Amino acid sequence: xxxxxxxxxxxxxxxxxxxxxxxxxxxxxxxxxxxxxxxxxxxxxxxxxxxxxxxxxxxxxxxxxxxxxxxxxxxxxxxxxxxxxxxxxxxxxxxxxxxxxxxxxxxxxxxxxxxxxxxxxxxxxxxxxxxxxxxxxxxxxxxxxxxxxxxxxxxxxxxxxxxxxxxxxxxxxxxxxxxxxxxxxxxxxxxxxxxxxxxxxxxxxxxxxxxxxxxxxxxxxxxxxxxxxxxxxxxxxxxxxxxxxxxxxxxxxxxxxxxxxxxxxxxxxxxxxxxxxxxxxxxxx
Numbered sequence: 001x002x003x004x005x006x007x008x009x010x011x012x013x014x015x016x017x018x019x020x021x022x023x024x025x026x027x028x029x030x031x032x033x034x035x036x037x038x039x040x041x042x043x044x045x046x047x048x049x050x051x052x053x054x055x056x057x058x059x060x061x062x063x064x065x066x067x068x069x070x071x072x073x074x075x076x077x078x079x080x081x082x083x084x085x086x087x088x089x090x091x092x093x094x095x096x097x098x099x100x101x102x103x104x105x106x107x108x109x110x111x112x113x114x115x116x117x118x119x120x121x122x123x124x125x126x127x128x129x130x131x132x133x134x135x136x137x138x139x140x141x142x143x144x145x146x147x148x149x150x151x152x153x154x155x156x157x158x159x160x161x162x163x164x165x166x167x168x169x170x171x172x173x174x175x176x177x178x179x180x181x182x183x184x185x186x187x188x189x190x191x192x193x194x195x196x197x198x199x200x201x202x203x204x205x206x207x208x209x210x211x212x213x214x215x216x217x218x219x220x221x222x223x224x225x226x227x228x229x230x231x232x233x234x235x236x237x238x239x240x241x242x243x244x245x246x247x248x249x250x251x252x253x254x255x256x257x258x259x260x261x262x263x264x265x266x267x268x269x270x271x272x273x274x275x276x277x278x279x280x281x282x283x284x285x
Contacts, residue, residue, distance in 0.1 A: 001214075021061045023100040026085065026093055030059070031077055034068070035086035038076040095133025101126035105225040113224065157185060163192035171202040174238065175219070178229025182241050199242075206234045 003009050025031060029048045033039070039047070041056035048055075059075050062068040067081045077086055084092045105112075135142075152162065157177075161168070168189045174182045189199045204216040211217055220232035 018065065019099075020103075021058060021065075022067070023096065023103070024058060025062055025067075026096055027100060028055075028058075030062070031067075031081045031085040031093070032087055034075060034077045035082065038071075038074045040073045040075070044075065089139065091136060092133075094129050094136055098126065098129040098133045101129055102222070102226045106222075109221070109225045156188070157181065161188050161192040164194040164197065165192055166194050166197050168193060168197070168199045169202070170200065172204070174201060174203055175223055175232055176227050176230045179237075179241065181229060182233075182238075186241055201238055203238065204232050205238075206232050208234055208236060210234065 001008065001012070003012055028050055030044070033044060033047050041059055042052045044050075044059075045052040045055045059068060060070070062081075063070045063075070067078050067085070069076045069078050083090050085096075087093065156173075170185070170189065173185070177185070186199070193199060204219050206212065206216045206220065210220075216232040223230035223232065
């Protein structure tokens with residue numbers, strides 16, 4: 001949403017309230033409890049160990065945004081809550097709880113930007129929720145990938161990548177690391193590639209202004225809040241990480257928009273533009 005009026009400004013400022021209503025309901029177990037059947041606030045409060053008066057206020061806010069339904073004094077999960085918040089194969093609860101786990105870092109964002117200080121300790125379960133959230137997001141795709149490729153346990157920043165490989169796919173990794181750390185990883189990828197092998201990077205790409213699209217721009221702020229050196233990168237920045245650290249190599253040119261191919265012996269950066277298209281660039285490795 002672009003801010004063009006004072007009303008837009010106030011809506012942006014109050015955005016955290018809607019988020020925290022959702023996060024609080026997840027943390028309390030409201031949706032999973034209501035998946036067992038409709039309930040009034042008093043019975044639900046006993047079930048999840050909460051104050052009935054305060055809980056009813058939270059439940060009414062959830063009714064207002066359509067996540068819950070209400071008839072008389074009885075609450076039930078709405079369609080979206082039933083599908084994505086109450087458990088099951090489509091659940092997004094873990095990744096949303098991961099965002100709740102990031103909240104302490106966001107509350108100290110201005111101080112961290114001012115002084116570069118370290119963020120406070122993360123909530124219990126932070127790492128588990130993040131991993132489970134990534135598993136939920138990748139569940140359908142992971143099945144087909146696991147059938148085709150062997151899995152290898154390890155820390156890609158500390159351990160050798162193995163190889164040699166004809167193709168290395170670095171998907172949604174670089175944004176969690178500083179440019180210097182990305183260079184280390186890309187250098188390791190280059191060493192793990194066969195002669196003429198290819199390295200591909202997929203990221204939430206910013207345009208050259210660094211301000212658009214809004215999704216990657218806000219995600220970059222999120223990385224400032226929860227990592228020591230991470231950010232969202234532009235395609236040019238990522239391509240330069242290949243070129244600047246690999247002197248004497250021929251540089252590649254841009255690929256046509258939407259073309260997922262790569263020149264022989266090259267690397268390409270594939271960016272998620274909104275949720276629909278790709279904007280690839282190349283740099284020979």
